[in-house]
Amino acid sequence: MTSGGGGTAPQAARITDRTRCMFRAILAENGVADTDDAILEQEVVMFFKLTRSHRIKLGRPGDFADCPVIINNDDDDNEISDTVTKTIAPSLPQSPLSTSPTSPHSSLSSPLSSPPSSSPSSPPPLISTPSRISLRETSDNVVGSAGMYAGMDGPNKRKRKRTLCVAQCEDARSRSLSITPSIESLARDASVSESRQPVEIMGQTSLPESLHMAVEENAVPEGRSPLILPTDVTEASDGADPKRQITRLLEGGMSEILRAEDAVDVMTSVLLTAARIRIQAGKFGFERILIGTTTNIADIRKYTEQSLVELPFEVATAKIAKSGAGCAGIGLQKAWEEAFYWDIIQRYAAALDPMPAARGPPDGFTPQEKVTTAKFIEMVGVGTSDENQRKCRLWWKDLSDMQNTGVVCTLLYRSTKFNKYCKTFPRRKQYPRELIDTVVSWEKVYGSHIKQIELRALDQAGGNYSGRQDLLHASIAEILSIPESNWNNGSNMWHSNDEEESWKLTSRCTATSTESTPKRLTEDAYIESGTNKSFFISVRPGVNKLLSVFPIVPISPGDLLGIFSGKIRFSEDCSVAQSIVGPAPHLWLDYSQVTGTLNQMQVARPGGEANVHLAWEGVNEDVESGPCESWRVLVLAIRKIMPFEPLIRTASSEEQFTLHQSLDFARKGFLEETF
Numbered sequence: 001m002t003s004g005g006g007g008t009a010p011q012a013a014r015i016t017d018r019t020r021c022m023f024r025a026i027l028a029e030n031g032v033a034d035t036d037d038a039i040l041e042q043e044v045v046m047f048f049k050l051t052r053s054h055r056i057k058l059g060r061p062g063d064f065a066d067c068p069v070i071i072n073n074d075d076d077d078n079e080i081s082d083t084v085t086k087t088i089a090p091s092l093p094q095s096p097l098s099t100s101p102t103s104p105h106s107s108l109s110s111p112l113s114s115p116p117s118s119s120p121s122s123p124p125p126l127i128s129t130p131s132r133i134s135l136r137e138t139s140d141n142v143v144g145s146a147g148m149y150a151g152m153d154g155p156n157k158r159k160r161k162r163t164l165c166v167a168q169c170e171d172a173r174s175r176s177l178s179i180t181p182s183i184e185s186l187a188r189d190a191s192v193s194e195s196r197q198p199v200e201i202m203g204q205t206s207l208p209e210s211l212h213m214a215v216e217e218n219a220v221p222e223g224r225s226p227l228i229l230p231t232d233v234t235e236a237s238d239g240a241d242p243k244r245q246i247t248r249l250l251e252g253g254m255s256e257i258l259r260a261e262d263a264v265d266v267m268t269s270v271l272l273t274a275a276r277i278r279i280q281a282g283k284f285g286f287e288r289i290l291i292g293t294t295t296n297i298a299d300i301r302k303y304t305e306q307s308l309v310e311l312p313f314e315v316a317t318a319k320i321a322k323s324g325a326g327c328a329g330i331g332l333q334k335a336w337e338e339a340f341y342w343d344i345i346q347r348y349a350a351a352l353d354p355m356p357a358a359r360g361p362p363d364g365f366t367p368q369e370k371v372t373t374a375k376f377i378e379m380v381g382v383g384t385s386d387e388n389q390r391k392c393r394l395w396w397k398d399l400s401d402m403q404n405t406g407v408v409c410t411l412l413y414r415s416t417k418f419n420k421y422c423k424t425f426p427r428r429k430q431y432p433r434e435l436i437d438t439v440v441s442w443e444k445v446y447g448s449h450i451k452q453i454e455l456r457a458l459d460q461a462g463g464n465y466s467g468r469q470d471l472l473h474a475s476i477a478e479i480l481s482i483p484e485s486n487w488n489n490g491s492n493m494w495h496s497n498d499e500e501e502s503w504k505l506t507s508r509c510t511a512t513s514t515e516s517t518p519k520r521l522t523e524d525a526y527i528e529s530g531t532n533k534s535f536f537i538s539v540r541p542g543v544n545k546l547l548s549v550f551p552i553v554p555i556s557p558g559d560l561l562g563i564f565s566g567k568i569r570f571s572e573d574c575s576v577a578q579s580i581v582g583p584a585p586h587l588w589l590d591y592s593q594v595t596g597t598l599n600q601m602q603v604a605r606p607g608g609e610a611n612v613h614l615a616w617e618g619v620n621e622d623v624e625s626g627p628c629e630s631w632r633v634l635v636l637a638i639r640k641i642m643p644f645e646p647l648i649r650t651a652s653s654e655e656q657f658t659l660h661q662s663l664d665f666a667r668k669g670f671l672e673e674t675f
Contacts, residue, residue, distance in 0.1 A: 015041055015044055020037075020044075023040060023043060023044055254445060254643075254644040257441045257442060257444075257445050258442075259438050262438075263441075263442050263446075264643055265417070266415075266417055266418050266421050266442075267410070267418075267442055269528075270418055270450070271449070271453065271536060271552060271553055272526050272527075272528055273413045273414070273415045274412075274413040274454070275453050275457065275525055275535055276526040277328045277331065277332065277413060278456075278458070279461070279525060280324055280325065280327075280328045281325045281457070281461075282321060282324075282325060283462060284322065284325040285458040286458070289322060289325055289326040289329055291322065308320075335411060335413075336411065338396070338399055339399040339403040340400065340403070341399070342396040342397045343400055345376055345396070348372045349366065349368035349371070349372040352371065352372070354368075355367035355368055355371070358370065363390075364432075365393055369393070370389070370393070373392060373393050374389055377389060377392060391423065394423075395422070395423055398435060398436065401433070401436045402436055402439050405436060406440065406443065407443040408443070408447065409443065409447045409451065410439060410442060410443045410447070422435060446552070449538050449552045452469060452470070452473065452538060453535065455469045456469055456535065457535075460518070460521070463518070464490075465489060465491070465518055465521055466484075466487060466488050467487065467488075467490065467596060468484050468487050470487075470489075470538070470539050470597045471484060471487045473539075473540075475540055475541050476540070476541075476547070479541060479546060479667060480667060480669055481667055481668060482669045482671065486594055486595060486669070486671060487594075487595060488565050488594050488595075488596055489563055489565060489597050489598070490517060490518070490521065490563065491563065491632070492564075492566060492567065492568050492589065492630075492633055494567065494570075494630070495567040495590060499569060499570040500568075503570040504627070504629065507584065507628060508627075509583075509628040510625055510627065510628060511618040511619055511623075511625065511626055511627065511628040511629065512617055512618050512619075512628075513617050513618065513620075514619070514621055514623075514624050515621070516619075516621055517563065517619075520560070521534050521535075521562070521563070531556070533551060533553060533555055533559045533560065534561055534562035536551055536552050537561055537562055537597060537598065537647075538550060538551075539600055542646070545602060545646075545666075546663060546666040546667065547600045548646045549600050549601040549602075550643070550646050551641055551645070551647070552644065553643055554640070554643060555637045555640065555641035555642075556637065556640060557638060557639055559636065560634060560635070560636060561598065561635040561636065561637060562596075562597065563596070563598070563633065563634065563635070564580070564598050564599060564614050564633040564634070565594050565596030565597075566578075566589040566590055566591030566594055566599070567590050567591075567594055568582075568587070568589060568590075568630070568631050569587070569588050569590045570587055571586060572586055576590060576592045576672060577592075577653065577655045577656045577658075577659045578590065578592040578659070578670055578671075578672065579591070579592075579656075580652055581652060582631070583616050587631075589633050591670065591671075592671060592672035593671065593672065594671075595669035595670060598635050598647070599669065600666075600669065601635075601646070601648065601649060602647065602660075603649060603650070603651045603660040604650050604651065604657070605650070605651060605654070606650055606652065606653065606654065606657065607650065609648065610649050610650045611637065611639055611645070612635050612638060612641075612647050612648065612649050613635075613636060613649065613650075614633050614634070614635060614636075614649060615633070615634045615635075615636050616631055616632075616633055616634075617633075617634055618631060619631065619632060635647075635649075
């Protein structure tokens with residue numbers, strides 16, 4: 001029998017219905033719904049050809065008396081190798097001596113891959129044949145480092161999603177992807193396209209010693225084929241300037257997170273939900289709020305139309321704000337209650353008498369739990385269909401497991417996107433707790449930042465925009481030695497009244513904004529499409545630096561990240577390194593006496609790589625386009641910035657750059673005086 005690259009299964013292949021059913025079940029179990037008989041027969045033939053090849057190598061070819069297909073004796077090893085190569089990786093050269101074109105870094109492991117497997121020309125490993133074996137897993141063992149295609153060559157071939165390489169194969173098997181081992185590889189493969197790496201962190205141009213060691217340990221072993229990258233990745237690597245290659249570091253614990261790509265998308269929605277709820281709660285903060293409510297429509301209309309609208313303005317708005325905060329509290333209460341539904345169901349189910357097991361395969365739930373769930377659903381007024389009961393059991397058990405493993409903030413502020421992600425998460429018998437472990441890893445990274453959002457919203461609702469909660473965070477308080485009075489994220493005050501008056505008398509600048517700084521910092525704070533991201537900037541101990549300032553949500557070019565702290569000066573004397581030159585002569589910002597969160601960001605040399613820049617904004621809150629009366633120095637993004645990517649600005653002078661490399665000055669927040 002000859003298995004060419006372009007033909008269908010030969011007529012000599014006699015496959016029984018039993019064999020077809022068995023192979024269809026195997027394919028379906030692995031997520032492949034092949035119904036085309038020609039493709040199925042090709043898969044079967046390939047399986048037995050590979051099996052026979054391995055037995056020949058072991059010296060036990062056997063007579064294949066019971067083989068459901070005819071295997072001709074002229075099928076040799078070369079034909080098997082050629083067929084597998086053309087079937088699984090058509091882009092691979094057919095000559096075993098030829099080498100694949102690779103990027104300048106093809107000798108290193110991809111950050112998204114494990115070590116490459118053997119070359120196509122090497123003998124395939126022995127395949128164990130349990131009672132249920134996946135043909136696609138069998139094929140993976142032959143050419144593991146190449147992209148994979150389902151089906152075989154020929155007119156009936158169906159091309160499916162092409163996975164990257166071994167890393168994607170591993171991901172398909174484990175799905176419990178941790179990017180911890182990838183942190184070293186990120187430094188080596190900085191040229192990989194941004195779409196393949198959702199968490200890309202810009203840092204220094206040289207590799208730390210630990211990363212150099214990781215490069216040497218992960219180099220492709222001698223005699224193995226280099227990793228074949230997709231076309232877009234290879235082109236990006238070829239066109240990259242090695243001098244511009246940069247180390248990419250993960251901040252804020254992101255190196256330990258599972259499913260980082262999903263985390264960025266899902267947890268961003270959770271963070272926005274947390275900000276919206278806490279801003280809605282406003283000045284009531286964490287107070288206990290008692291509000292009267294009813295489901296009687298007549299009573300609701302009577303209260304609103306005859307009572308609320310007749311109240312004085314201040315009283316009416318206070319009541320509306322209080323009821324809004326109360327509704328936010330009820331939402332949080334319901335979200336947390338739902339995490340305990342399964343505990344209530346289990347406690348009741350444990351008291352029921354034994355029941356016969358239900359028909360069908362086991363699903364992890366006892367008959368008592370199913371009966372109790374049905375009763376619970378009926379009492380709380382949720383849909384009672386069998387399918388809805390099944391979904392509720394899974395969902396409530398997942399929430400209970402998350403809560404029992406310490407997930408709190410994420411469950412309280414979980415969004416619609418989070419709920420959908422969990423409910424549609426792929427369930428696999430090999431990793432029953434994969435979803436729980438993933439969410440727990442997210443909570444460990446994002447939990448403290450959600451708490452900071454709560455405190456930040458409470459402070460701002462009370463008129464405090466200083467951002468001192470960042471300074472008081474336990475991990476920061478241990479590092480910085482700064483009085484609270486010298487920390488101010490909320491404004492750029494004039495250094496003195498004399499300098500302010502001198503500016504107003506001599507200046508001819510026109511203001512570009514009438515908004516107050518508090519409004520600028522709170523406007524659209526929780527709107528995903530908004531440009532104000534100042535609410536989502538955090539500071540934590542850095543990986544390579546004493547401190548690292550980074551966003552916890554994705555940032556777009558032009559987004560506002562906050563105020564760069566300091567005092568506005570109007571004088572000829574600019575004698576400190578901690579200065580930012582203004583848009584007018586003798587106008588500058590002095591941050592040697594006042595500092596803040598964004599002042600702690602990393603600083604590159606003048607003309608170096610940066611992802612943010614400082615912009616002066618003239619303000620006149622009374623007259624639009626009137627004379628500029630005050631200034632604020634904004635921090636704006638100049639490119640896309642991913643969550644937990646350190647913010648970097650360029651220094652205004654070499655002296656300033658040198659100062660920011662000093663640990664002593666860093667511990668003082670780059671202030672001039674010693675406190």
